[in-house]
Amino acid sequence: MSGTSIDSVDAVLAHISHHGHELQATLEHPIPPGLRQAIADISQPGNNEIERMGVLDRQLGELFADACTALLDHAGVPASDVFVIGSHGQTIRHRPPSGGNAIAYTLQIGDPSTIAERTGITTVADFRRRDVAAGGEGAPLAPAFHAAAFARAGVNRAVVNIGGIANVSLLVGETLLTGFDTGPGNTLLDQWVHHHRGERYDRDGAWAAEGAVDPQLLARMQQHPFLAQQGARSTGKETFHLNWLTRCLAGLTNLNPQDVQATLADFTAQCIADSILGSAVPVDEIYVCGGGAYNTDLMRRLYQRLAPARLTTTAELGLAPEWVEGAAFAWLAWRTLNNLNGSAAEVTGAAGARVLGGIYPGATRSGAGATRLSAR
Ligand SMILES: Nc1ncnc2c1ncn2[C@@H]1O[C@H](COP(=O)(O)OP(=O)(O)O)[C@@H](O)[C@H]1O
Numbered sequence: 001m002s003g004t005s006i007d008s009v010d011a012v013l014a015h016i017s018h019h020g021h022e023l024q025a026t027l028e029h030p031i032p033p034g035l036r037q038a039i040a041d042i043s044q045p046g047n048n049e050i051e052r053m054g055v056l057d058r059q060l061g062e063l064f065a066d067a068c069t070a071l072l073d074h075a076g077v078p079a080s081d082v083f084v085i086g087s088h089g090q091t092i093r094h095r096p097p098s099g100g101n102a103i104a105y106t107l108q109i110g111d112p113s114t115i116a117e118r119t120g121i122t123t124v125a126d127f128r129r130r131d132v133a134a135g136g137e138g139a140p141l142a143p144a145f146h147a148a149a150f151a152r153a154g155v156n157r158a159v160v161n162i163g164g165i166a167n168v169s170l171l172v173g174e175t176l177l178t179g180f181d182t183g184p185g186n187t188l189l190d191q192w193v194h195h196h197r198g199e200r201y202d203r204d205g206a207w208a209a210e211g212a213v214d215p216q217l218l219a220r221m222q223q224h225p226f227l228a229q230q231g232a233r234s235t236g237k238e239t240f241h242l243n244w245l246t247r248c249l250a251g252l253t254n255l256n257p258q259d260v261q262a263t264l265a266d267f268t269a270q271c272i273a274d275s276i277l278g279s280a281v282p283v284d285e286i287y288v289c290g291g292g293a294y295n296t297d298l299m300r301r302l303y304q305r306l307a308p309a310r311l312t313t314t315a316e317l318g319l320a321p322e323w324v325e326g327a328a329f330a331w332l333a334w335r336t337l338n339n340l341n342g343s344a345a346e347v348t349g350a351a352g353a354r355v356l357g358g359i360y361p362g363a364t365r366s367g368a369g370a371t372r373l374s375a376r
């Protein structure tokens with residue numbers, strides 16, 4: 001898994017069955033700075049995109065294969081023991097139907113053939129496009145996993161994944177009621193702190209915590225049309241970016257960068273909290289996952305808005321926040337090879353649930369007749 005934050009490749013080794021899942025090993029695999037830049041560059045419209053995408057697709061395939069190999073080395077597990085790799089791929093463009101795109105599409109790269117070739121393990125990839133083909137948003141896809149992993153009879157739970165973009169799943173007892181993107185997760189915070197301080201992220205939200213929220217800027221950001229959309233919705237970094245923020249800042253000349261960071265944190269928390277408070281059913285417990293769970297300042301802002309509901313992280317349910325998304329795609333790949341639906345139409349707005357992704361076979365089984373091609 002590599003999300004919109006481009007922070008690292010998250011690799012998890014999980015044991016999955018019809019009875020549940022259990023993490024066996026995890027590994028955070030670094031993304032070389034050159035590749036990170038190439039991903040950021042191609043995520044914006046620019047020149048020579050096909051050539052650049054073709055090269056990057058292969059490079060990311062190699063990187064994801066390296067991450068799998070390093071994980072298996074670390075775990076001491078041979079590749080032949082692995083049933084399937086689920087590779088989300090790197091999203092480089094997301095144009096969902098909810099954004100008013102007449103022909104919607106979503107694009108994740110990181111050549112799965114390269115992963116299957118390098119590892120010898122059957123690889124499932126390209127999970128989102130089947131849902132888009134069925135009229136859905138293609139996102140978020142984690143809610144079905146959130147329901148399988150975290151739902152409990154008799155309690156209403158919200159699971160909030162705060163990656164670059166944030167999404168929420170609403171679980172009423174054991175059923176998945178709905179799920180959708182709430183808006184920005186860490187992305188605006190990351191972009192602003194990087195722009196002003198050269199840091200990849202605001203550790204623990206310490207910089208934002210010391211700033212003052214500007215009500216005028218906050219009110220302007222809250223006018224974003226995405227936040228008024230009803231029903232299935234998803235978004236990406238192409239919607240919440242610094243150019244948009246710059247437009248919101250027009251004329252607000254006396255604001256210092258730290259106050260802007262505080263306002264971005266408040267805005268992000270507000271988008272998430274509104275999504276939960278606007279739920280058709282009261283939510284008793286909220287479990288946060290994704291890197292944003294480690295942003296103490298953001299968690300405090302959420303807590304203030306969501307009390308008296310209980311706010312904590314998925315670690316309390318036995319899955320550390322940083323591995324939930326990776327586990328979700330391992331689970332989705334397992335579903336695909338078992339011919340089980342992975343998407344939830346009540347989340348994505350698709351015509352129905354679908355078996356997701358493409359299957360890229362791993363090593364050919366050795367032995368006589370394994371690859372008999374002759375016609376009979
Ligand atoms: N200690 C921390 N303090 C603040 N933010 C953090 C911390 N640890 C992780 N993050 C945030 O989490 C992000 C990565 O989250 P992740 O769930 O991997 O997102 P994505 O799925 O978009 O890759 C980082 O870019 C950063 O913003």
Ligand SMILES: [Mg+2]
Nearest residue numbers: 003005007008
């Ligand atoms: Mg990440």
